[in-house]
Amino acid sequence: MTKKPADSKATRSRIVGSKSPAETARAKLRSTTPDAVSVSLTVNGARHALALDPRTTLLDLLREHLDLTGTKKGCDHGQCGACTVLVDGRRINSCLTFAAMYDGAQITTVEGLAKDGALHPVQKAFIDHDAFQCGYCTPGQICSAVGLMAEGRARTADEIRELMSGNICRCGAYTNIIAAIQQAMERS
Numbered sequence: 001m002t003k004k005p006a007d008s009k010a011t012r013s014r015i016v017g018s019k020s021p022a023e024t025a026r027a028k029l030r031s032t033t034p035d036a037v038s039v040s041l042t043v044n045g046a047r048h049a050l051a052l053d054p055r056t057t058l059l060d061l062l063r064e065h066l067d068l069t070g071t072k073k074g075c076d077h078g079q080c081g082a083c084t085v086l087v088d089g090r091r092i093n094s095c096l097t098f099a100a101m102y103d104g105a106q107i108t109t110v111e112g113l114a115k116d117g118a119l120h121p122v123q124k125a126f127i128d129h130d131a132f133q134c135g136y137c138t139p140g141q142i143c144s145a146v147g148l149m150a151e152g153r154a155r156t157a158d159e160i161r162e163l164m165s166g167n168i169c170r171c172g173a174y175t176n177i178i179a180a181i182q183q184a185m186e187r188s
């Protein structure tokens, strides 16, 4: 009877210490992961210095690294506005931007709008007008409305509608959202 040769491929690999296919795949994956970049930014008044994968979006930085889950991930493609935050006072879709681009910036999320225990006028107006149903779009709507007011370009309901059109509400609470923003504008 013929004996199986002792020096099969697997045995030879173990003897010479070469990597298994799984180890080779893991090493390849590690070699394609970019080096971390240092990012320092201020979020809701608190300074954060982080080492991040440069592909980290601002939205994932907020939700996954800082546990600020008020900002919502809806589409993750710049289509719904659920992820709207303020960067140096300007509203942006945080899912569409890399955190590393905002080194040194001041970020405000919905968690940072209330001051000294008092709601921001836009937050209060949303409650007064019952401007939400499920609430998923609400943090983005509120941050977007704060940015809209700072821009100073909307005066009429139609202008508010047009300039808030990037914020989708799947519950269709638009009538109350517009009323809430009008109230906040009148009282500011």
Ligand code: FES
Pocket: 072, 073, 074, 075, 076, 077, 078, 079, 080, 081, 082, 083, 084, 093, 094, 095, 096
């Ligand atoms: S989650 Fe960013 S626009 Fe939809």
Ligand code: FES
Pocket: 131, 132, 133, 134, 135, 136, 137, 138, 168, 169, 170, 171, 172, 173
């Ligand atoms: S309140 Fe439900 S999506 Fe706007």
